[in-house]
Amino acid sequence: MRKSWTLAVVFFVALATMSCSDDDDASFPGSYEFQDKKTNLALGVIWLDDEASTADNGDKIYTHDVTLASEGLGADGLSGKGSILSFSLMTKGATVTPGTYVFKSGLADMGVDYAYLQADYIAGEFDSGTQYTFYDSEVKVEGGNGTYTITFSGTVYDNEKGSDSERFDISGTYSGKLDDSPTN
DSSP states (O other): OHHHHHHHHHHHHHHOOOOOOTTOGGGSSEEEEETTEEEEEEEEEEEEOOSOEEOTTSOEEEEEEEEEEETTBOTTSSSBEEEEEEEEEEESSSSOOSEEEEEOSSOOTTEEEEEEEEEEEETTBTTOSEEEEEEEEEEEEEEETTEEEEEEEEEEEETTTOTTSOEEEEEEEEEEEOEEEEOO
């Protein structure tokens, strides 16, 4: 399923047109800092879940996925190199509710079920780059109706090395339109 999300992001990058210079950070809707490097975020996509699952306590939970793509991925969606950040936000409603989502394992209202960074991703090659999973982290969401401010911070670890390996700080903000796409 993660493969289809990544491919969908590549599709949306193909539809995006960006006309800005590499030096003009103000023209990007966001950025993040990771391993002493700042990376501009050029595009955001949201998949609103239209079918609830049932948590252990009986609550109906919706899992909405937000994916942010960095600059560097080609406007054709088939070329370039960049990064993809993805957050699975869990709510009790069919829309993303403003608030702070904290990483937890298992299903919980206002939690982050799964979040990862795929750094040095090569467009069209799902397994390329290094995938990092968020560990202790939170995602703050403000806004709604397609325009959001998303602030995130926490630590990540390299998937191949496991959760007991070295952790790295990550933080960033994206403020702008999130293209809407269904998860199903």
